[in-house]
Amino acid sequence: MPIRNIAVGRPAEATHPDALKAALAEFISTLIFVFAGEGSGMAFNKLTDNGSTTPAGLVAAALAHAFALFVAVAVGANISGGHVNPAVTFGAFVGGNITLLRGILYWIAQLLGSTVACLLLKFATNGMATSAFSLSSGVGVWNAFVLEIVMTFGLVYTVYATAIDPKKGSLGTIAPIAIGFIVGANILAGGAFDGASMNPAVSFGPALVSWSWENHWVYWAGPLIGGGIAGLVYEFFFISHSHEQLPSTDY
Template sequence: MAFSKLTDGAANTPAGLIAASIAHAFALFVAVSVGANISGGHVNPAVTFGAFLGGNITLLRGILYWIAQLLGSTVACLLLKFATGGLVSSLSPKPSTLPGVGVWQAVVLEIVMTFGLVYTVYATAVDPKKGSLGTIAPLAIGFIVGANILIGGAFDGASMNPAVSFGPAVVSWSWENHWVYWVGPLIGGGLAGVIYEVIFIGYGTHEQLPTTDY
């Protein structure tokens, strides 16, 4: 689970969920903020994919971002495992074993959560009509991820980010149901990017391209 990476399958307690959601929210807020002027704050392959399908990023740049995101996640997990003396023995999130909750339910949950995330990215950072709303984009993006973890953390780890699952899978060499954390986020992110672009921005109607695309 997202909140038990250092405790190897600790109990899914309300306190653990809250701590994980707050930590993720603020960490993502900082990550997006510090990367905004360099790469547009891209730290999530699903967000990058949604931006590409919406026509707000080129294929080449998207591929380069994906490579950087996956390498960054892998290196971070290697450093985490080293810093804890090998304490981290089960990094990869796995769909819940709760009764009635299986991998396909996890896929749907990932689609819904990532749709909300990428929709928020478009509304606050990509939309050329965003105006001063763009100043709170990193905070809004962090908060939606934190809120989603409160909902999905106890069920499937609430990834919403293939890179978050890829690095741990490589380091721990645990690939069980790993496809869930690619299929769900990419579908959700892609749908959000296309829907927002078509309905609220409109292809070919950009008056001013955004300077950053989180």
């Protein structure tokens, strides 16, 4: 059972140089991802007078996030695993592939990276507002909640299949591309309804900088539940229960 592999970790792990380096890598990767993703929406709004809510804006957002996540995962993969997402980290934790203490370090780094990215965007654009995630007209909070669960399940399932599974073999080389593609596809599917976050850090930075928290819990609860279910399902059904716990640097 995956539950047997879950570990809290040793207190010394929180200050171990390797863990701190991994946290720094998560900070930088998340900053890169959020700066490009959020910045693309701000740029589209400036060029098209709030055109980010149009079909063209949705396609632009999907492409920007897919490309940026591909890079962010790739540059962090050999150091921290390139999670770039608290939901991915949580999914790895419930599957027994990262300790709780190391996961908390990742969470802190990811949230800080997103916040700093939004602050830099606000400064660089001479005070333009960062857009917090919100529900579209006619979309209920529970509709968005289920949507976030399903989309994040697909994302973390892809992470497990291409990056965490010990049997992945050469498939691991395309993990950043596959992860970027599923996020881009999910934005095309769900972006018109709730913005398609799939990532609590991506939602947290803009919400904090713009101080807009309406329905913010959806963008935490949905992704964490979806990521946790994906981790449990893949670990329980598709990974041998006898395998050794993977070092976090393997993903």
